[in-house]
Amino acid sequence: MYKILIACYGQETNTFNPMTTKLEAFGDPEKFLESADFSRLRGTNAAFYEVLSKRTDVQVIPGLYAWAQPWGRCERSAHEHIKGELLRLCRQEERIDAVLLSLHGAMALDDDDDAEGDLLAALRAELGEGTPIAAILDLHANITEKMLKNANILINYHTCPHIDADQRGREAAALLLDTLDGKIRPLMQARKLPLLCEFLPSAHPVINGFQQQCRQFEQEPGVLSVSIAYGFFCADIYESGVCILAITDQNAQQGQSILRRIGDDIWQQRQSLLREYVDLDYAIDQALAQPELYPVVFADCWDNPGGGAPGDNTHILRRLLERRVKGALIAYMRSPETVAQAEKAGVGACIEVSIGGKFFPELCGAAIKKKAWVKSLSNGVYDPPGKLSRDFRRIGKLAALIIDDMYVIVSSGFAQTWSEEGIRACGIDPASCSIIVVKSSVHFRHAFEKIAGRIYDVEVPGKSEQKIANLNFVNCKRPIFPLDPMEG
Numbered sequence: 001m002y003k004i005l006i007a008c009y010g011q012e013t014n015t016f017n018p019m020t021t022k023l024e025a026f027g028d029p030e031k032f033l034e035s036a037d038f039s040r041l042r043g044t045n046a047a048f049y050e051v052l053s054k055r056t057d058v059q060v061i062p063g064l065y066a067w068a069q070p071w072g073r074c075e076r077s078a079h080e081h082i083k084g085e086l087l088r089l090c091r092q093e094e095r096i097d098a099v100l101l102s103l104h105g106a107m108a109l110d111d112d113d114d115a116e117g118d119l120l121a122a123l124r125a126e127l128g129e130g131t132p133i134a135a136i137l138d139l140h141a142n143i144t145e146k147m148l149k150n151a152n153i154l155i156n157y158h159t160c161p162h163i164d165a166d167q168r169g170r171e172a173a174a175l176l177l178d179t180l181d182g183k184i185r186p187l188m189q190a191r192k193l194p195l196l197c198e199f200l201p202s203a204h205p206v207i208n209g210f211q212q213q214c215r216q217f218e219q220e221p222g223v224l225s226v227s228i229a230y231g232f233f234c235a236d237i238y239e240s241g242v243c244i245l246a247i248t249d250q251n252a253q254q255g256q257s258i259l260r261r262i263g264d265d266i267w268q269q270r271q272s273l274l275r276e277y278v279d280l281d282y283a284i285d286q287a288l289a290q291p292e293l294y295p296v297v298f299a300d301c302w303d304n305p306g307g308g309a310p311g312d313n314t315h316i317l318r319r320l321l322e323r324r325v326k327g328a329l330i331a332y333m334r335s336p337e338t339v340a341q342a343e344k345a346g347v348g349a350c351i352e353v354s355i356g357g358k359f360f361p362e363l364c365g366a367a368i369k370k371k372a373w374v375k376s377l378s379n380g381v382y383d384p385p386g387k388l389s390r391d392f393r394r395i396g397k398l399a400a401l402i403i404d405d406m407y408v409i410v411s412s413g414f415a416q417t418w419s420e421e422g423i424r425a426c427g428i429d430p431a432s433c434s435i436i437v438v439k440s441s442v443h444f445r446h447a448f449e450k451i452a453g454r455i456y457d458v459e460v461p462g463k464s465e466q467k468i469a470n471l472n473f474v475n476c477k478r479p480i481f482p483l484d485p486m487e488g
Helices: 048-053 076-092 115-127 145-150 165-180 205-217 252-268 280-289 315-322 336-345
Strands: 002-010 058-067 098-102 133-137 153-156 186-192 223-229 243-249 296-299 329-334 350-355 368-378 398-403 406-411 435-438 454-459
Touching: 002 048, 002 076, 002 165, 048 058, 048 098, 048 165, 058 076, 076 115, 098 165, 115 133, 115 145, 133 165, 153 165, 153 186, 153 223, 153 243, 165 223, 186 252, 205 223, 205 252, 223 252, 243 252, 280 296, 280 315, 280 454, 315 329, 315 368, 315 406, 315 435, 336 350, 336 368, 336 398, 336 406, 350 406
Parallel strands: 002 058, 002 098, 098 133, 133 153, 296 435, 296 454, 329 406, 329 435
Antiparallel strands: 186 243, 223 243, 350 368, 368 398, 398 406
16 A cells, blocks of 8 residues: 655745745645645646545545745745645654655745755655655746755646646656556656746747657657746746756666757747737737727736736726726736725725735836726636636635726736636626736636737736846846857
């Protein structure tokens, strides 16, 4: 009987956000263990539970579920509490035969750039060298030497939006079981590139080409897994950057060949990995000139709560109001005070609101004070679309407001615009809008590409996913592209 400890723990840390992440951001500390009901997490990267639980010779030991919204560096005390809970679970068992974790891979502490590496090292020290440790990581993980040293199997998502979390979880579970059964002896190798990469969808022709290469290599005998971590460039850490992972059945030469070929290809095409943005007024002009394309989607990429931004940037809202654009919609503006105000006043009421400008007004714009009509209220709970990972329904309460001739949906929580379902929950048909502004950089595409006549990534100041050249990097290893001129 194999005893396998499983757990979900992580955060994507934006180190350019000066505010810290506290323990409560990961959920109720008293319920971390209760939250680890992995049977309910089908369709997520915790789907590995289903694979493991089907084996009659496996005893699954549910660990904890602690996941925080992307934000600033995590406080060391919070990390120590969660790490301590996992280690306590290990110690209370007579033995642990293997560990399978769902991590992010880009979590940083207020005194350590590598939270995942610290956790994996602690588990390795507790369990010994002979215990297989596997983890599923985000596509934007920053792979570190400590992570590589202390894990046997690391597998990244292949897609952005992250619609393959289920498959990656199952893949990791299958490899771990094959390892325990003695069918394979995984040898994990990595190649780091001096390259910072902005968020790009996996449908991007160049990114798609890299992923196709990985899938082709996985067809070779002895190749167990090939994946690319594009890194999270909003984490200014020494080991930030793109990393290719190759796992073979004890074939170092085969692994090195794969790493060389994929790495060389990525490096030669690095210029193609720079994301392009458009001027806000240009995007508005283009949208208004082509009403047959409605709804047109504006991605407020640099105010993406999924990248550690607050979601209350007012630049686009202010400009749409100034230009008297009719039928536009913004989803979502974080303003818990406004949500509470709307709830108290009730649907149909007219209220004076102050939206935005709460976190970084000097960068993200001052608050907008206007008269608003309360159109509808929602608890913010809806079924996420398709195969997006984890439980993204917890976006907080929503209030749909009518300000001048446009809709503004305000949220009580940090709410990346994953899909149109949150909009529909507020009684608004997104297809009836002229312009839809989403607080997201890539994940919105999974849903909105189906209804948008055109999509513009607009350029306005913000706290996440900025142009790499605009960020003040201090800690990352230099030289690195595109911060430094690099030949070859």
